[in-house]
Amino acid sequence: MRLRELFFLWLPLAVSFELMMLEGPAVQGAMGRLPDPPLNLAAWGLTMALSLLIESPVIMLIATAIALVRDAASYRALRRFTVMLALVCTALTGLIAFTPLFEIIARDLMGQPPPIVAAARPAMQIMLLWTAAIAWRRFYQGVLVKYGQTRRVSWGTAIRLVAAVGTAVGLARWGEYPACRWARGRLWPRCLPRRRRPPCSRCPSFAVTLCSDSLPTHHHL
Secondary structure, eight states, rough: OOHHHHHHHHHHHHHHHHHHHTHHHHHHHHHHTTTSSHHHHHHHHHHHHHHHHHHHGTTEEEEEEEOOOOSSSHHHHEEEHHHHHHHHHHHHHHEEEEEETHIIIIITTTTTOHHHHHHHHHHHHTTTTTHHHHHHHHHEOOOHHHOOOOHHHHHHHOOOOOHHHHHHHHHHHHOOOOOHHHHHHHHHHGSSOOOOOOOOTTSOGHHHHHHHHHHOOOOOO
């Protein structure tokens, strides 16, 4: 592969992650202009820290898909594994968010003040299906990259950024949720499937559903 081809394969992925990194400053900037910013920013940070810890096992699904998806059998096998991993992570999120385990971790182990713990719990509950959505998207991202469709990843990230910022602005302007809750709610548009598109001629037949379903993107690394 020539240097020029490598550059244009890499460039959309680099743009994708640059766009992705804009979400954090945008959301924090919005939260800082809402009532009680110190409490909500602290609660948002706690929720994010726990969510990322739970989500970490699914991050490498993109690399796993790039390395292992070669044909229909490997595609289906890794997709089943992705579903099982997503279910386990979702169960763990529910166990922490909806039981006294959240207080044990956040208050007793992490030493967070009670007001921050109380503000972060509803936000953590909103994140119940977040890791599962990320796992599904990371898997399909890997297949896209495997077959050279990196531009689709960039377009997906751009759509995600617009959806996330639009959701944040809408919830901040018209919603009644505390800031840390709408900060978590604004993360969902970046995980959900995008509008259906016609199959891509460059993808193998077993991955046609991938190109038809969505433009995948990832959350942060």
